[in-house]
Amino acid sequence: MKxxxxxxxxxxxxxxAYLGYEGYEVTVVEKNDAIGGRAGSLAVDGFRWDTGPSWYLMPDAFDHFxxxxxxxxxxxxxxxxxxxxxxxxxxxxQPLDVSGTKAVELFESIEPGAGKALEEYLQSAAETYQVAVDHFLYTTFTRLPLHRDVTxxxxxxxxxxxSNLESFVNARFxxxxxxxxxTYPAVFLSSAPRKTPAMYHLMSHxxxxxxxxxxxxxxxAVIDAIADVAxxxxxxxxxxxxxxxxxxKDGKAVGVELVDATVLDADVVVSAADLKHTEQALLPKDLRTYPESYFAKRNPGIGTVLLYLGVEGELPELLHHNLLFSRDWDPDFEAVFNEPAGTSRSxxxxxxxxxxxxxxxxxxxNLFVLVPVRADEHFNREEQVADAAIEQIAQWTGIEDLAQRIVQRHIVGPKHFAEQYYAWSGGSVGPAHTLKQSALLRGSNASKKVDxxxxxxxxxxxxxxxxMCLISAENVLKRLRGDTSHQALER
Known part of the structure; x- marks a missing residue:
């Protein structure tokens, strides 16, 4: 089987990797000249930047893989x-250093009673996280999750x-x-706090x-390790x-044709490309599970302008991860999701x-800067956004001569994501995790028109x-096996 x-x-x-384990003869085809997709790498004159993900979260998912x-x-x-x-x-x-081991003390020092409230919040987040892992992530939703843990x-x-994440948090702090x-983890979910279900408070866990x-x-290094396993x-x-x-042929996938007219036969085809591109560009209209009207009603998530900067001298003002938040960030989210050329100041x-x-x-x-902007493949203000971000960072962090110390500067935006990865609307993360785009409402991992x-x-x-991408791969194997369970596979 191919x-x-x-x-x-x-x-x-x-x-x-999963299909190879199952005994398939697997060929991965990639339009670009390097592996990794959005989790790529850029190297110039002794600098190396991860071009996408930078937060290593959910270690249990990596461990399981x-x-x-x-x-x-x-x-x-x-x-x-x-x-x-x-x-x-x-x-x-003043800046605040946030440590998981000292978060309760930090919260209490800022707001009396918030330490105890955080303990309760994190307990709820841990329980919700475990329910999600056990019943809502490693599943194809071909069977409803009616385990006692859920019922x-x-x-x-x-x-x-x-309820939404913003109101859930605001009621407690x-x-x-x-x-x-x-509530900032909503950005990891390509969404806004008031549009994200409160169930996602599990992200704080x-x-x-x-x-x-x-x-x-x-x-x-993570990408190389996954490729090595494959x-x-x-x-x-x-x-x-x-x-x-x-x-x-006759409603069954039989392979793919490349742009150079090469045909690769297959018994199974898995598209890990953008879903809209897969459906709208790689399939004829009569074989599309998700027509244009489906996407017209949905939220493509956030776009980003990304800055890859090489800076001369040390920057002790910054830690490995740093967040700059506007005092009132509602206009930031409003700009990103509702304004034609919107840009966030957070x-x-x-x-x-x-x-x-x-x-x-x-x-x-080495600096990687992420500026949320509207997901729009026609966005053309990358350089202006980058200039404004560098100035803002200099003012807020006290690195007044930041602009003068930059020796490497590389900027990409939504147009890059649209061209390089065929990302829907030039989004950099993926469709927003709103209620209508979460769990079984997010869609199916199998075509309804092409077996x-x-x-x-x-x-x-x-x-x-x-x-989530690692888990989505495992769910393809579960689909092929006809496995309707909600638990992660065992070797």
Whole structure:
């Protein structure tokens, strides 16, 4: 049995590993000339930047993936726990270092009673996280999750789904900094706090309880490790091989045709490419499970302008992870989701050179800056947004001469994501995790029109982020096996 996997990002490589394990002869085809997809790498003059993901969260998902193949995370790359997890720069106020081990004390020092409230909040987050892992992530939703863990908590789960994260947090904490610390994970979900179901307060379990880690070598090392597993399972990876169409016969997938007219036969085709591109560009209209009208009603999530900066001299003002939050960030989310050329003033900065000496030459720092903007493939203000972000960082962090010290500057925006990855609307993360785009409402990982065609990656179930992409790959194998369980597979 042959399988073709479209895309050599996290989901594509992981899917190839699972299919190879299952005995398929697997070929991964990737349009670009490097693996990793959005989790790529850029190297220039001694600097190296991870071009996408930078927060290593949900370590259990990574552990499970490697253990399934008889290995371990520790065998593949070294992890370092970041403590503090990040530094928060609230607009007009002193910076705060946020540590999972000292979060209760920090909350209490800012707002009397907030320490106890945080303990209760994190307990709820931990319980909700475990229910999600056990019943809502490793599943194809071909059977409803009616386990006792779910049914006994049904009323609570319905409340968490029907209310939003912002109101859930605001009911428990009053200081705007504390509220922002607990609701900013909505951005990881490509959404806004008031549009994100309160069930996703489970995200605070991943950063404040499980902790934030950094893989030595960055996410490039993680990608290489996943690719190594795929190759160990017999998969081959073809770069510079763009798919022109998915081939089918009598309602059954039979392979793909590349843009150079090469045909690759297959019994199974898995697209880890953007779902909208897969449906609208690679299939004829009569074989599309998701027509244009489906996407017209949905939220493509956030776009981003990304800055890859090389800076001369040390930057002690910054930790590895840093967040700059506006005092009132409602206009930031309003701009990103509702304004034609909207830009957020709440930014994220990663300084991996704080932890990894290999990402910058000696005497220099490596910065990755993320500015949320509207997901729009026609967005053309990248340079202006970058200039404004550099000025804002200089003012808010006290690095007044930042602009003058930049020796490397590389900027990408929504147009890049649209062209490089065929991302829907140029979004950089994936469809927003609103209520209508979460769990079983996010869609199916199998075509309803073409037998043998499956989907993986951030644009399908279970959702966005590297851990979710790993899980989506496993769910393809479960679909092929006819496994309707809600638990992770055992070797």
């Amino acid at each position: 399988a073709v996997v479209i895309g050599a990002g996290v989901a594509g490589l992981a899917t190839a 490697f253990e399934f193949f008889g290995s371990s995370t520790a065998e593949r790359f070294k992890l370092e726990t970041l403590d503090p997890a990040y530094r928060l720069f609230p607009e007009g106020m 006994t908590r049904l009323w609570l789960l319905l409340k968490l789904l029907s 009053k200081d705007h900094r504390l509220r922002q610390m607990l 991943t950063d404040l309880t499980q902790g934030v880690m950094y893989p030595e070598g960055g996410f490039a 190759r160990e399972q017999g998969a081959s990876i073809r770069l510079g091989a763009e798919v022109a169409q998915i081939l089918s 930014l994220y900065i990663s300084k991996p050179s704080a932890t990894d000496s290999e990402v910058a030459p000696e005497g220099y720092e 043998g065609l499956y989907y993986a990656g951030a644009t399908t179930v279970p959702g966005v982020g590297v851990p």
